[in-house]
Amino acid sequence: TQLLEQSPQFLSIQEGENLTVYCNSSSVFSSLQWYRQEPGEGPVLLVTVVTGGEVKKLKRLTFQFGDARKDSSLHITAAQTGDTGLYLCAGAPLNNDMRFGAGTRLTVKP
Amino acid sequence: KAGVTQTPRYLIKTRGQQVTLSCSPISGHRSVSWYQQTPGQGLQFLFEYFSETQRNKGNFPGRFSGRQFSNSRSEMNVSTLELGDSALYLCASSIAMGVGYEQYFGPGTRLTVT
Numbered sequence: 107t108q109l110l111e112q113s114p115q116f117l118s119i120q121e122g123e124n125l126t127v128y129c130n131s132s133s134v135f136s137s138l139q140w141y142r143q144e145p146g147e148g149p150v151l152l153v154t155v156v157t158g159g160e161v162k163k164l165k166r167l168t169f170q171f172g173d174a175r176k177d178s179s180l181h182i183t184a185a186q187t188g189d190t191g192l193y194l195c196a197g198a199p200l201n202n203d204m205r206f207g208a209g210t211r212l213t214v215k216p
Numbered sequence: 217k218a219g220v221t222q223t224p225r226y227l228i229k230t231r232g233q234q235v236t237l238s239c240s241p242i243s244g245h246r247s248v249s250w251y252q253q254t255p256g257q258g259l260q261f262l263f264e265y266f267s268e269t270q271r272n273k274g275n276f277p278g279r280f281s282g283r284q285f286s287n288s289r290s291e292m293n294v295s296t297l298e299l300g301d302s303a304l305y306l307c308a309s310s311i312a313m314g315v316g317y318e319q320y321f322g323p324g325t326r327l328t329v330t
Contacts, residue, residue, distance in 0.1 A: 206259035
């Protein structure tokens, strides 16, 4: 069982559509991070959310941290083919080592 | 500023051999973490080094070891390789250790064990 559960596992959409992916846990995190990974490369940090209820926007990407700091979501508006990749959430519960979710593999078709 | 570099990028070994992977962190970063990524298990934490000392260790057998040098560069070693060790090994660096310090990943070393 993953400490961080991500859903959906796979998502295939058309360019221009909106989507939301989720990262859930029963543990409390002081912060959560979102990464995007492309094939053959390491994950690239997109954002860190720290405060419960926090919303951060990065162009067409909107990240939200749950009020209880146990979950987070990533919403992409008007997806583009360049958004294709593996989206990973990560966090370190109670100052333990960093844990990653299994990821959501997003494919945006032209 | 140069990013995290890992060498080699690709490696093929046979069962029973050992392998050493290298990681050079971003200049000024003192914490280096190692991860194993496989399709089945995803990204799993191996260990973290800070100031040449191992600070955290994941749930991996003793065949997996590492070290960090005074210039923050790090190496990890896997002895007596098994087929299941085939994976992408990722190194990440951060300015300091602890929650809240953002990690920056290298491109990884793809290890294939035959």
